[in-house]
Amino acid sequence: xxxxxxxxxxxxxxxxxxxxxxxxxxxxxxxxxxxxxxxxxxxxxxxxxxxxxxxxxxxxxxxxxxxxxxxxxxxxxxxxxxxxxxxxxxxxxxxxxxxxxxxxxxxxxxxxxxxxxxxxxxxxxxxxxxxxxxxxxxxxxxxxxxxxxxxxxxxxxxxxxxxxxxxxxxxxxxxxxxxxxxxxxxxxxxxxxxxxxxxxxxxxxxxxxxxxxxxxxxxxxxxxxxxxxxxxxxxxxxxxxxxxxxxxxxxxxxxxxxxxxxxxxxxxxxxxxxxxxxxxxxxxxxxxxxxxxxxxxxxxxxxxxxxxxxxxxxxxxxxxxxxxxxxxxxxxxxxxxxxxxxxxxxxxxxxxxxxxxxxxxxxxxxxxxxxxxxxxxxxxxxxxxxxxxxxxxxxxxxxxxxxxxxxxxxxxxxxxxxxxx
Amino acid sequence: xxxxxxxxxxxxxxxxxxxxxxxxxxxxxxxxxxxxxxxxxxxxxxxxxxxxxxxxxxxxxxxxxxxxxxxxxxxxxxxxxxxxxxxxxxxxxxxxxxxxxxxxxxxxxxxxxxxxxxxxxxxxxxxxxxxxxxxxxxxxxxxxxxxxxxxxxxxxxxxxxxxx
Numbered sequence: 155x156x157x158x159x160x161x162x163x164x165x166x167x168x169x170x171x172x173x174x175x176x177x178x179x180x181x182x183x184x185x186x187x188x189x190x191x192x193x194x195x196x197x198x199x200x201x202x203x204x205x206x207x208x209x210x211x212x213x214x215x216x217x218x219x220x221x222x223x224x225x226x227x228x229x230x231x232x233x234x235x236x237x238x239x240x241x242x243x244x245x246x247x248x249x250x251x252x253x254x255x256x257x258x259x260x261x262x263x264x265x266x267x268x269x270x271x272x273x274x275x276x277x278x279x280x281x282x283x284x285x286x287x288x289x290x291x292x293x294x295x296x297x298x299x300x301x302x303x304x305x306x307x308x309x310x311x312x313x314x315x316x317x318x319x320x321x322x323x324x325x326x327x328x329x330x331x332x333x334x335x336x337x338x339x340x341x342x343x344x345x346x347x348x349x350x351x352x353x354x355x356x357x358x359x360x361x362x363x364x365x366x367x368x369x370x371x372x373x374x375x376x377x378x379x380x381x382x383x384x385x386x387x388x389x390x391x392x393x394x395x396x397x398x399x400x401x402x403x404x405x406x407x408x409x410x411x412x413x414x415x416x417x418x419x420x421x422x423x424x425x426x427x428x429x430x431x432x433x434x435x436x437x438x439x440x441x442x443x444x445x446x447x448x449x450x451x452x453x454x455x456x457x458x459x460x461x462x463x464x465x466x467x468x469x470x471x472x473x474x475x476x477x478x479x480x481x482x483x484x485x486x487x488x489x490x491x492x493x494x495x496x497x498x499x500x501x502x503x504x505x506x507x508x509x510x511x512x513x514x515x516x517x518x519x520x521x522x523x524x525x526x527x528x529x530x531x532x533x534x535x536x537x538x539x540x541x542x543x544x545x546x547x548x549x550x551x552x553x554x555x556x557x558x559x560x561x562x563x564x565x566x567x568x569x570x571x572x573x574x575x
Numbered sequence: 576x577x578x579x580x581x582x583x584x585x586x587x588x589x590x591x592x593x594x595x596x597x598x599x600x601x602x603x604x605x606x607x608x609x610x611x612x613x614x615x616x617x618x619x620x621x622x623x624x625x626x627x628x629x630x631x632x633x634x635x636x637x638x639x640x641x642x643x644x645x646x647x648x649x650x651x652x653x654x655x656x657x658x659x660x661x662x663x664x665x666x667x668x669x670x671x672x673x674x675x676x677x678x679x680x681x682x683x684x685x686x687x688x689x690x691x692x693x694x695x696x697x698x699x700x701x702x703x704x705x706x707x708x709x710x711x712x713x714x715x716x717x718x719x720x721x722x723x724x725x726x727x728x729x730x731x732x733x734x735x736x737x738x739x
Contacts, residue, residue: 189600189601190641190642190643196603197730200730200734201733201734201737202734202737202738226601227601230601230603273641274640274641275639275640277641289641290641290665290668291642291643291668291669291672291673292643292669293643293672293728293729294672294729296730297672297729297730300733300737305719339588339635339638340588340634340635340638340661340663343634343661343663343664344664373638373663373664375664431588518597518640519592519596519598520597520600537590537592537639537640539590539592539593539615540592540593540615541593541596541597541614541615544598546596546614546615
């Protein structure tokens with residue numbers, strides 16, 4: 155079995171499972187947030203059970219529309235706080251957490267080998283720690299809250315075996331954009347995507363999270379990476395659970411994959427996903443004279459400390475172009491606080507960027523930094539669909555923190571390798 | 576379960592930001608959501624759908640965000656069923672869970688035109704195009720999913736099972 159099959163066999167109390175099989179799986183952690191949570195609460199109240207199946211296993215994070223930008227959002231937040239209090243659930247409120255997909259791993263809720271569901275499509279991020287993690291909707295989240303279980307079809311798996319060394323200022327974001335460009339927006343639909351190879355073994359948890367985060371952009375059910383010493387190091391001090399079995403959780407040598415794709419990153423240039431498709435990916439050299447109005451560094455894809463360090467390296471001692479609004483949003487309070495201690499926030503403010511409190515920010519077009527008609531944003535987030543970040547006549551281009559920082563300086567989409575860092 | 580209606584066609588990779596833009600996610604009333612269904616691609620869609628229609632689409636329908644408000648907006652706008660070459664998995668589950676029938680049907684885009692009169696036999700996984708008398712085989716849904724749809728959605732299904 156591959157790692158995903160092993161986790162699902164265990165969670166459904168079976169000796170083995172095969173792709174295509176429908177299983178009844180137990181759930182280790184369920185996450186709901188301020189936009190999907192209220193519908194889940196409403197649905198939960200209709201089921202007719204009083205308490206969630208296990209109050210230690212349901213986590214509430216307020217991150218999308220925070221701090222409340224309207225009375226409607228404030229009411230939704232109030233609903234979530236009330237529900238968390240009644241059900242005695244852990245809630246990460248404004249200023250206490252940050253983006254759900256950063257907060258859950260940071261706070262030790264994500265453990266290798268577990269099944270994690272979240273009422274958010276980017277829940278697949280947690281595969282970076284060797285968990286089976288996938289997104290569900292609100293009604294399904296309500297059903298999980300009542301039962302602690304979910305039906306799942308065991309996915310077929312694609313393995314990406316990745317070799318080579320990144321060139322200077324080429325990042326995991328460039329790699330995942332390149333992969334999505336190759337496989338297409340439906341290239342891994344319903345499937346599990348397992349990332350492996352020497353470059354993954356050397357990659358930090360932050361980089362692994364960037365990869366797994368965007369697995370859903372090619373339709374994948376989950377992205378996953380075998381846990382290892384790096385995973386253990388990340389988790390130590392974040393959980394009091396025993397981490398002894400981490401090294402045993404691996405795909406078997408004879409595990410079945412529908413496809414094994416070998417990739418070498420040695421010639422990979424910084425990549426751009428052109429508006430309005432995540433799979434419309436080209437090297438940055440093909441983005442000629444695209445002037446930008448806004449540059450956004452943040453989100454569950456690229457708002458981690460390593461991303462901010464990279465952006466700061468490029469912005470240090472420089473100014474962002476007068477015509478560019480540069481928004482930088484640390485993915486969590488922890489990231490914010492670390493960035494502050496390292497002097498990164500000062501670098502950003504001196505460069506003329508606006509650093510905002512941890513939230514999903516403009517990524518989903520909820521609030522903070524929406525775009526007007528005909529405006530262009532270069533963003534480290536994960537989606538560039540029509541209307542995603544505001545006006546449906548605006549355009550979003552996706553790139554790495556290095557490319558976004560370089561572009562903020564020049565005012566047009568720029569290869570960071572051409573900026574002195 | 577048989578469903579009939581006229582077809583409205585869309586292309587491939589129709590994402591949930593197009594089906595229901597993020598700025599409307601704070602709306603709670605499904606009827607309010609319905610007013611913005613498909614706004615990203617066809618602002619007149621709610622008017623076209625109000626008498627009850629069937630969406631026919633290419634691959635990867637409903638990709639992107641997990642927002643259940645997307646299938647909810649479609650359902651309340653008048654969509655009786657979505658037929659697609661393939662679906663994004665969260666959209667697929669969400670639709671079933673809120674009682675909006677969905678069926679995967681390879682090749683459907685080439686066999687149906689806008690305004691064709693369709694009948695979907697959900698139990699047997701068959702789409703009948705009454706405008707050109709073609710029968711198209713889709714993927715049959717498992718029995719437990721048919722039961723969820725028969726009950727009107729996952730919550731109703733769960734209530735029935737819990738109270739049994």
